Amino acid sequence: MSSTETGLLELSDEECLRLLTTHRPRLGRLAFMSGGRVLVFPMNFVAIGKLIYFRTAPGSKLMAAFRAQQVTFEIDHVDDVWEEGWSVLAFGRIRQVTDDDELDDLRKRPLRPWAAGDRPHYLRMDIDWMSGRRIT
Amino acid sequence: MSSTETGLLELSDEECLRLLTTHRPRLGRLAFMSGGRVLVFPMNFVAIGKLIYFRTAPGSKLMAAFRAQQVTFEIDHVDDVWEEGWSVLAFGRIRQVTDDDELDDLRKRPLRPWAAGDRPHYLRMDIDWMSGRRIT
Numbered sequence: 001m002s003s004t005e006t007g008l009l010e011l012s013d014e015e016c017l018r019l020l021t022t023h024r025p026r027l028g029r030l031a032f033m034s035g036g037r038v039l040v041f042p043m044n045f046v047a048i049g050k051l052i053y054f055r056t057a058p059g060s061k062l063m064a065a066f067r068a069q070q071v072t073f074e075i076d077h078v079d080d081v082w083e084e085g086w087s088v089l090a091f092g093r094i095r096q097v098t099d100d101d102e103l104d105d106l107r108k109r110p111l112r113p114w115a116a117g118d119r120p121h122y123l124r125m126d127i128d129w130m131s132g133r134r135i136t
Numbered sequence: 137m138s139s140t141e142t143g144l145l146e147l148s149d150e151e152c153l154r155l156l157t158t159h160r161p162r163l164g165r166l167a168f169m170s171g172g173r174v175l176v177f178p179m180n181f182v183a184i185g186k187l188i189y190f191r192t193a194p195g196s197k198l199m200a201a202f203r204a205q206q207v208t209f210e211i212d213h214v215d216d217v218w219e220e221g222w223s224v225l226a227f228g229r230i231r232q233v234t235d236d237d238e239l240d241d242l243r244k245r246p247l248r249p250w251a252a253g254d255r256p257h258y259l260r261m262d263i264d265w266m267s268g269r270r271i272t
Binding site for chain 1: 177178210212
């Protein structure tokens, strides 16, 4: 399917990474399979190179992390007035951060949990593949 | 996991449906499995009762629809300043709308495709289960 048919332009990996590291607010959607369903949750994040970090409480997202499960993280920007925008998908495995140096560094980052309450766990997603599109 | 632990409050089905039908802008994220990966796309939508309608061009989303595949639709509202918000997940099967009366009605609705270009196909998602949470 060509971009002229769809009004969409494929983004390069470099452009996807740039959008991941510069997008504000740092809010995206984390999606993964759980119990036969696809779950999707809004998540604050910090992207450092091809790593995406999240903070979370114990629960389904963390359970997924413990299993080093394949997840998808999506960010987008949609301008409703101008009807233009872009979306980026990152694919990779997610796991809990346990390294002390990595945790010390993360605690200095502007990484807020989306929900209030105690969010003592940091998750790290290692991106292995990206895909992005921009509305032309 | 209790709501006091997570700072999250479960929403009733009635509240989820109310948010689906009143949320503005009419933008959410459609997620489904394709080729072993979870794909997530921003989509404009119209919710009428327990039905959610989309417009799309031929492509992966429509391919999913043709197979009447199980999909997840997510909407959320996150107030970054006040750190409050909510998210709703709807689960169900999606298929192409082919009924002429249903199509006539849909053409009168404020249902715009997120991307430019020819979007001649209407998709209908029949919600079979919902889940929602609000930050307390």
